[in-house]
Amino acid sequence: MDDTEQLLTIGVFARRVGLAPSALRFYDDCGLLRPARVDAVTGYRRYGAGQAPRAVKLRQLRAAGLPLVDAAVVLDGPEDAAREVLRAHLERTRRTADEARAVVEGLLREASGAPEDRGMRARIGGAELASAVRQVAPAAATGAAREEFPVLGRVLLELADGEVRWVATDRYRLAVRVLRPDGFEGGPRRVLIATETARSLAEWAVRQVTVDIECAGEAAGVRLRSGADCREVPEGAGQGRSGGEGPGGFPDYRLMLEGLETGRHRVIVDRVALRDAVTGRAGPVSLSVGAGQGDVGQGDAADAGGSMVPDTGGSTGPDVGGSTVPDTAGDAADLAAGPVLEVTGGGREPVRMRVVRTGPRLRIAFDPAVLVPALEAGVGPDVLLEIAAPDRPVLVRSADQGSFTTLVMPVREGAGAGASDAGRTDG
Numbered sequence: 001m002d003d004t005e006q007l008l009t010i011g012v013f014a015r016r017v018g019l020a021p022s023a024l025r026f027y028d029d030c031g032l033l034r035p036a037r038v039d040a041v042t043g044y045r046r047y048g049a050g051q052a053p054r055a056v057k058l059r060q061l062r063a064a065g066l067p068l069v070d071a072a073v074v075l076d077g078p079e080d081a082a083r084e085v086l087r088a089h090l091e092r093t094r095r096t097a098d099e100a101r102a103v104v105e106g107l108l109r110e111a112s113g114a115p116e117d118r119g120m121r122a123r124i125g126g127a128e129l130a131s132a133v134r135q136v137a138p139a140a141a142t143g144a145a146r147e148e149f150p151v152l153g154r155v156l157l158e159l160a161d162g163e164v165r166w167v168a169t170d171r172y173r174l175a176v177r178v179l180r181p182d183g184f185e186g187g188p189r190r191v192l193i194a195t196e197t198a199r200s201l202a203e204w205a206v207r208q209v210t211v212d213i214e215c216a217g218e219a220a221g222v223r224l225r226s227g228a229d230c231r232e233v234p235e236g237a238g239q240g241r242s243g244g245e246g247p248g249g250f251p252d253y254r255l256m257l258e259g260l261e262t263g264r265h266r267v268i269v270d271r272v273a274l275r276d277a278v279t280g281r282a283g284p285v286s287l288s289v290g291a292g293q294g295d296v297g298q299g300d301a302a303d304a305g306g307s308m309v310p311d312t313g314g315s316t317g318p319d320v321g322g323s324t325v326p327d328t329a330g331d332a333a334d335l336a337a338g339p340v341l342e343v344t345g346g347g348r349e350p351v352r353m354r355v356v357r358t359g360p361r362l363r364i365a366f367d368p369a370v371l372v373p374a375l376e377a378g379v380g381p382d383v384l385l386e387i388a389a390p391d392r393p394v395l396v397r398s399a400d401q402g403s404f405t406t407l408v409m410p411v412r413e414g415a416g417a418g419a420s421d422a423g424r425t426d427g
């Protein structure tokens with residue numbers, strides 16, 4: 001302390017900073033706010049005017065309910081530790097407020113004689129919720145497909161079985177992300193949210209520590225709340241509490257997943273390398289997996305057509321298909337070096353990369369506009385392709401995130417870019 005600094009008695013200092021003299025004595029004993037000087041004879045405390053900001057901050061921390069131990073970290077600890085203490089306390093106060101609000105609302109309902117309808121509520125980390133929307137939303141339909149099938153231009157938010165699920169599909173790709181909330185109350189709900197609205201919610205949620213997803217009473221909409229801050233998705237954007245789907249309803253993604261055939265081929269490859277090899281190609285690209293040790297037999301060639309979900313408007317889906325690769329003289333080299341995946345077509349030079357795989361040799365074709373977004377949405381260095389046949393939906397998964405699933409529909413090998421575009425419905 002500067003010897004020239006004005007010294008204030010405990011009473012004057014207490015009035016200046018809004019603390020009682022007894023509180024100042026207590027904080028002195030705790031070591032949080034020592035007086036500038038203590039008279040050796042009388043024991044009277046004197047405080048410097050420069051100590052006022054610390055005293056005011058201490059009063060604010062205590063008024064916010066921080067324990068003394070946490071207040072000491074905020075006042076004197078490293079900045080990172082102080083921020084962590086404040087974030088943790090903010091989350092505690094939010095939980096306490098939510099619990100108190102639920103109790104008071106219940107008492108008010110009892111007092112009014114109205115029947116209790118707790119609705120539905122689930123709590124998710126804000127960053128986790130935002131990540132789920134960003135992974136799933138690109139699979140929603142756009143352009144002409146969205147105009148023809150507006151329901152496919154939305155993202156499905158489903159709350160059931162203690163899980164929160166985000167789903168989107170444009171009929172030729174399907175993305176599902178499953179979240180396990182910290183808390184889950186109420187019955188199942190299904191809500192359709194416009195893709196733009198879902199992305200806006202993600203931008204807001206990523207800045208929140210936790211987000212409560214709430215569906216109240218019979219309302220078809222949904223509310224996302226973080227403390228006093230909330231975002232409303234209005235009624236009319238949802239499908240109600242039972243999840244019943246009308247004639248124009250959202251496709252039942254569960255039937256798609258349950259109807260998948262067991263993958264005959266399993267290919268693990270560098271996710272980024274495969275994405276880069278496919279990106280920028282002008283038309284359908286072929287993925288060929290060469291021979292590896294233990295191969296026996298060849299699959300039948302396939303030549304069929306269709307999409308992952310039933311055609312709801314009479315449009316024709318893309319022809320899909322492929323074939324397994326016949327034995328060649330080059331197989332001996334592949335056997336020695338291990339299996340290799342080769343990406344060809346689309347106006348670029350072939351690209352070869354090492355893979356880990358099971359099953360016979362394989363050749364399958366994709367539209368880059370469908371496969372690339374599926375690879376970009378993945379997490380981690382590797383991607384697993386589970387392929388039942390060259391004309392069936394391919395399951396795209398990540399070893400680092402089992403909660404995210406993507407299905408991608410292949411196309412007929414050798415089809416021109418015009419044919420591929422004509423068969424797709426994502427605009």
